[in-house]
Amino acid sequence: MLGTAVIVFRETLEAALIVTIVLAATRGVRGRGAWVAGGVAAGIAGAALIAGAAGAIAASFEGVGQELFNASVLLAAVVMLGWHHLWMAEHGRALATQFRALSDSVRGGAATLGALTVAVGLAVLREGAETVLFVQGLAATEPGSTVAAGVALGAAGGALVGTLLYFGMVRIPMRHFFRITGWMIVVLAAGLAAQAARFLEQADLLPALVPALWDTSGVLTETSLVGQLLHVLVGYTERPSGMQLVFYVTTLAVLIVAGTRRRVASPPPRPLSRAV
């Protein structure tokens, strides 16, 4: 049962951390809990469908259907997160006080709630499909109660880490909070893009350029807890290929540059009214 829990924990951790970051980015937006919960539920339902079609998906596109599917889901999430970032850059104004920061960010969070919900759903879909397949395999030989206990334990572990991260994040002073959350979204998007690159390399649609730019598995493995956290939060990879680095850096560069240009072009802050 513990072995099951460890595997389910690993699969759910990525989705849990993305849920945390989205919840942080939409802090103060009314009803965002319901939206995110809806995204998670849709992701789980989708995961069950995808798991059922796993054989057909894998066989499609001359055997690289699974890679194409994973890469597409990852890149779609990158687009959703990127759009949130650019919207915030354009509509959030230079911040006069921390109250202005909160209201601007809340408005921005509300406007992009749809995109962020989709990003959450996609993350849950991708990891969920693998989890469903794994559990199906287990359930064939092990008693249902043991399997269910393992799944519950692993998922609870993932949820716990996500919760701890959220409570850690809300301790950040408000004047920095949304800026830091914004950076986390940009770096998260870059990491997802690098993962997409790996699947496209696996599908032989993109060259690796360099098979492994470095190998830090001796320092920090991706399977350790810290390694897994860094893998999701900043896209840490033991042995990144050249193409993965290209995708990572390009995503960062595009979002930072485009965000900066929008911010510079957006209207200056209105003077605060005396009533405040």
Next chain:
Amino acid sequence: MRALIAAALLAFATTAAAADEPSFELVIKDHKFTPSEITIPANTKVKLVVRNDDATPEEFESKKLNREKVIAGKSQATINVGPLKPGEYPFVGEYNEKTAKGKIVVK
């Protein structure tokens, strides 16, 4: 525009040439890989054909190869690997890590 067409044709040609890549078979049975060790040529693109004879799915994963793929029960999947430098590249079946493991030796 002509450059685009040329690029597309080149992409087709390269994909067609890929059909001549050497391929190696791995079989999953009773949550074990057979053979557990295979040798492939260095600096060559290779196809790994993994056949899952078990009824339950397995996930082929190798951090060193930078590859991961789920193979449904009673089906097979092809994984593109390489070109690789000489060395040993361990892999596991992530759903049954205790028993499903092996390595690819690149010479």
